[in-house]
Amino acid sequence: MNHQKGHVVVLTYPAQGHINPLLQFAKRLASKGLKATLATTHYTVKSIHATTVGIEPISDGYDESGFKQAPSTEAYLESFKSVGSKTLSDLISKFKDSASPVNCIVYDSLLPWALDVARQFGIYGAVFLTNSASVCSMYWHIHHGHLTLPVKQETEPVLLPGLPSLGISDLPSFLAQTAVIMEKVGCLENNDWVFCNSSEELESEVVKAMLGLWPLVMIGPMVPSAYLDQQIHGDIAYGASLWELNITAKQAEEIAWGLIASNMHFLLVAKDSKNKLPIEFINSVKERGLVVPWCNQLEVLAHQSVACFVTHCGWNSTLEALSLGVPMVAMPQCCDQPTNAKFVEELWQVGIKAKKNKEGIVTRDELEMCIKEVTAGNKSEEIMKNATKWRKLVIRAVSLGGSSDKNIDEFVGKLVRGEGEQSLILGCT
Numbered sequence: 001m002n003h004q005k006g007h008v009v010v011l012t013y014p015a016q017g018h019i020n021p022l023l024q025f026a027k028r029l030a031s032k033g034l035k036a037t038l039a040t041t042h043y044t045v046k047s048i049h050a051t052t053v054g055i056e057p058i059s060d061g062y063d064e065s066g067f068k069q070a071p072s073t074e075a076y077l078e079s080f081k082s083v084g085s086k087t088l089s090d091l092i093s094k095f096k097d098s099a100s101p102v103n104c105i106v107y108d109s110l111l112p113w114a115l116d117v118a119r120q121f122g123i124y125g126a127v128f129l130t131n132s133a134s135v136c137s138m139y140w141h142i143h144h145g146h147l148t149l150p151v152k153q154e155t156e157p158v159l160l161p162g163l164p165s166l167g168i169s170d171l172p173s174f175l176a177q178t179a180v181i182m183e184k185v186g187c188l189e190n191n192d193w194v195f196c197n198s199s200e201e202l203e204s205e206v207v208k209a210m211l212g213l214w215p216l217v218m219i220g221p222m223v224p225s226a227y228l229d230q231q232i233h234g235d236i237a238y239g240a241s242l243w244e245l246n247i248t249a250k251q252a253e254e255i256a257w258g259l260i261a262s263n264m265h266f267l268l269v270a271k272d273s274k275n276k277l278p279i280e281f282i283n284s285v286k287e288r289g290l291v292v293p294w295c296n297q298l299e300v301l302a303h304q305s306v307a308c309f310v311t312h313c314g315w316n317s318t319l320e321a322l323s324l325g326v327p328m329v330a331m332p333q334c335c336d337q338p339t340n341a342k343f344v345e346e347l348w349q350v351g352i353k354a355k356k357n358k359e360g361i362v363t364r365d366e367l368e369m370c371i372k373e374v375t376a377g378n379k380s381e382e383i384m385k386n387a388t389k390w391r392k393l394v395i396r397a398v399s400l401g402g403s404s405d406k407n408i409d410e411f412v413g414k415l416v417r418g419e420g421e422q423s424l425i426l427g428c429t
């Protein structure tokens with residue numbers, strides 16, 4: 001393929017929920033004629049398989065096993081920043097005199113220093129948000145003083161432009177980590193593009209509210225093409241496997257018995273099942289359930305016999321269920337998941353959120369009730385109708401001429417026409 005002038009380096013944080021959408025974006029760009037190179041850490045590169053996208057390692061300073069080697073989160077991010085900036089620069093330089101010099105870095109919002117690297121080389125810099133636009137708009141509001149931290153239990157519901165009324169339990173848990181927010185917000189406004197793994201239809205109100213405030217471009221959902229528009233030949237899976245999710249043994253046990261009580265056949269993905277699930281459960285599931293350490297989640301969700309997805313509401317999982325029209329029982333744990341769960345229940349009305357008890361646990365009875373409500377209760381028909389509606393809207397957004405597809409085309413057009421080089425010359429005069 002002749003890549004003309006467009007070569008994008010897509011820089012991803014080395015975790016499943018980040019690599020999946022960023023690799024998918026790189027594949028989309030490659031399918032539209034750009035040269036796309038995914039950059040990630042040395043120890044992650046070997047877990048990624050892609051034929052249309054180049055894969056290149058950079059260093060986070062812990063080349064053997066990354067985050068696990070680091071003494072703390074702060075130390076890890078600091079090391080990633082200093083060693084990562086240098087090795088990302090080396091990567092950009094490596095292509096400088098090639099037939100395809102890099103003219104844009106698209107970077108994960110957890111790695112905001114990549115924008116400085118783009119600026120040093122005089123090329124475009126774009127952040128990629130792996131959370132919803134709604135969640136990211138909250139950082140922006142905090143930064144501009146529209147929302148004060150910490151949000152206290154007794155305060156009124158949080159009311160922000162483009163967002164539904166939010167209670168304290170609907171807010172992302174990491175809103176408290178001011179330093180992370182400031183870094184993210186800082187990079188939103190200075191970018192050439194702010195790409196968000198979502199679609200205009202899914203978050204129409206917040207897109208309107210943020211218009212002109214930052215260069216927000218909705219390009220998602222970044223789900224393999226075979227499950228949505230089917231435009232990219234052979235794009236049947238993300239192509240990376242690094243999955244990790246920890247829940248407490250008590251919560252795992254309640255989920256296990258709740259599934260049994262629901263009387264439905266089930267597939268339970270539990271990484272550490274031997275240590276966390278009761279032996280009586282393992283012995284009694286054989287007839288109706290299968291417990292596995294990992295599954296191809298998309299393939300399972302796409303199966304016609306799946307009536308309900310009990311999910312922690314990671315943004316990718318939420319988008320996958322919306323993309324495949326599968327109703328959800330939301331069991332958020334941390335990060336942006338509480339807000340995603342709120343949207344599942346109230347904005348898109350494609351599921352219900354399981355309530356936690358005083359100890360912060362969703363009990364087996366609550367889970368049983370939620371599964372029955374979603375699959376056969378009073379709301380089940382309405383939920384299924386909505387799930388089908390959103391699936392159609394999402395497919396339309398990523399299909400030829402749809403809102404996300406057009407947004408990607410505009411970006412590709414700008415890179416291929418070489419406007420980056422012109423603006424660099426103007427910047428120097």
Ligand SMILES: O=c1ccn([C@@H]2O[C@H](COP(=O)(O)OP(=O)(O)O[C@H]3O[C@H](CO)[C@@H](O)[C@H](O)[C@H]3O)[C@@H](O)[C@H]2O)c(=O)[nH]1
Pocket residue numbers: 016017018020130131243245269293294295296297298313314315316317318320334335336337
């Ligand atoms: O057995 C499994 C388990 C997971 N997956 C895939 O792994 C991804 C998981 O992503 P996500 O649902 O977003 O969960 P996390 O990995 O927990 O995501 C982290 O990153 C997300 C994006 O920033 C945040 O929304 C979450 O809160 C945060 O926990 C999805 O694509 C799944 O399809 C599988 O294919 N098989």
